[in-house]
Amino acid sequence: MHHEMHAQWNLVENQILIAADSEPIRIHVFTSKRCIFCGDALDVAKHAAKRLTRCANQVRVVETDINERPELVEKLDIVALPTIMVGKTRLVGVPTANDIERLVHLSVIGDGTD
Numbered sequence: 001m002h003h004e005m006h007a008q009w010n011l012v013e014n015q016i017l018i019a020a021d022s023e024p025i026r027i028h029v030f031t032s033k034r035c036i037f038c039g040d041a042l043d044v045a046k047h048a049a050k051r052l053t054r055c056a057n058q059v060r061v062v063e064t065d066i067n068e069r070p071e072l073v074e075k076l077d078i079v080a081l082p083t084i085m086v087g088k089t090r091l092v093g094v095p096t097a098n099d100i101e102r103l104v105h106l107s108v109i110g111d112g113t114d
Contacts, residue, residue: 027048027060027084028062031064031082032065035081042061042082047097091103
């Protein structure tokens, strides 16, 4: 039963992504050269974007090294690395591709708090 629910969630997610406007969805990955897990998080984000691109060609991964953009740490309240943001939602640490896909899904449909 759980598997069927998961398959339905993917179907709904894919339909929403296809219906999203043509503005690219950006998966922002905030990193640092000294962060030992940031490379893994970036790889997972790229993998998730590739999987999502099968449904919509508008998913992009944007890496930002916080050492090159230190003003973003305070502005975006980045407290740990890696931090992955899609819209106003975020994950901290090394997520799975499914975690990032859910983050994209939430950003497309909203989280109901607006």
